[in-house]
Amino acid sequence: MSRPASEFALIDRHFRRPSRHADVRIGIGDDAAIIATAPGLDLALSVDMLVEGRHFLAGADAHDVGHKTLAVNLSDLAAMGARPRFALLAGALPDADEHWLARFMDGFRALAGRHEVELVGGDTTRGPRNLCVTVVGDLPAGTAITRAGARPGDDVYVSGSLGGAALALHALRGAIHLAPDALAAVRVRLDRPEPRVALGLGLRGVASAALDLSDGLTGDLGHLLAASRCGARIEIARIPADAALPLHGASRALALQCLLAGGDDYELCFTAPVHARPHVDVAARDAGVGCTRIGSITAAAELVVVDESGSPLAEMPLAFDHFR
């Protein structure tokens, strides 16, 4: 599929180059860069930029924005199995609205505190609202979980449940009606995603590959498969759908879109050898987050999604792309 000027093509074409430093274990193209800075210890570095009107709604609660700005970055570290340590925050604000900034920082700090992340650098400027966070994590040398380690026969897992955040966005835009209770439940998924940091740490030495789900399951899993040079067969019936997703009614198409390609899930998608199933169970239990087997890695380099009757989906929903 040719998608000129997609976000991923832009990054590939303009950002990615062969590494010039021996201590860059993993450069651009995974959830975080991995740098060998000290004997026995690797650093993980990742950056994410959130733009008002794109990653959060204009008028969104600043506390939620502060939470989410850090959460999406911690999710990248979680996907590498890195322990979060430090963050740097740069923000453009339309005006010096101290109330907004104070609430933003409350949300940011509450999450940072829970993960013992220290804010060590900051820059503020005036401009259209835009928040950019860089996170630094660490991990024992050579233990990073990359996207490239999946092997045919491995199980494919996702953590938590999928589709809730996308459903909330559709409801807020009026594309579907939800009862107030259901909307409130899925809005939490959209506004306050919970980075799976503890799970990521528990999957070191267990998972063969991992990434975080930010743009939707099929698109993101596609990146993992491309990096691992293999394919996968996943079953819709096994994918842990958010309870509010109307998979069996008139809105099934929209529900499938949310489930498979909705984006903003911030769950982990990972693979592990079959013999590691007990270890995955332990990691999931210790982290307090469910992990569900949704299919298997295949040798053929394609992603097959089968529906509840066992038939491959004819049309695959498209993942989110910032430049499409």
Next chain:
Amino acid sequence: MSRPASEFALIDRHFRRPSRHADVRIGIGDDAAIIATAPGLDLALSVDMLVEGRHFLAGADAHDVGHKTLAVNLSDLAAMGARPRFALLAGALPDADEHWLARFMDGFRALAGRHEVELVGGDTTRGPRNLCVTVVGDLPAGTAITRAGARPGDDVYVSGSLGGAALALHALRGAIHLAPDALAAVRVRLDRPEPRVALGLGLRGVASAALDLSDGLTGDLGHLLAASRCGARIEIARIPADAALPLHGASRALALQCLLAGGDDYELCFTAPVHARPHVDVAARDAGVGCTRIGSITAAAELVVVDESGSPLAEMPLAFDHFR
């Protein structure tokens, strides 16, 4: 002076907190954070965000913007005496303009290559044009040049010449007319600042304090003095003014504004004990950039600027502040 909601007050009030990690040597408030990651080696981390229409003109050559986006970050590392190693780049672009991005990356990479900086992380999204770079440098443990080490009697230096970038901005805005040759010369200072990386490395163990000049000499030096809890007396006649600055004509007030508070100089301002003068000379010669003594550190906590006749300036030009 009470300046509610200034950029610096915002950072102080909302970003700065006591450090929670023993390995954070320097947190928010200097040019870069300093982290003790490995025995013998410290990391320096800094972030800067550039907004179109604020840090670069709409319609500016993307090659220049790419250069400047990295340069202002490398300047922060230089001010700490750190060797640049890695960069992460996040960008919001109004559209997937590949030509713009390709030229931007050409400018970014040309400077990165000269300083052996590797781009290890990237994020792109759609939005009002905004570029955010995080840089990582390293330095021998405990050798960072902070803002806090100046002592009464120390000399105060600046590298290169000041005021050219600000003069260019005034000329482009029509506030002053410059001959084409003069304009071209100062535009280079505005569009393609040269981070003083080699000088910063040479000043390790020589300078007692340093910072980079981004918002103007008097304001930035004021931050160094506040961190060092002392004052300074500097002489306008000694400040190395850009050759194009009309210090002696009808535009003297504007020229002084450019020289003392213009911003965008990206030179280093540093202090060193009098006995270190020969070492400063060696560092300057080795780096190929002039360093000029412009005054001395004083015990009294105030900044006194004296004019060519030896009289203190009655009114101090104000430094640039993004929220004023």
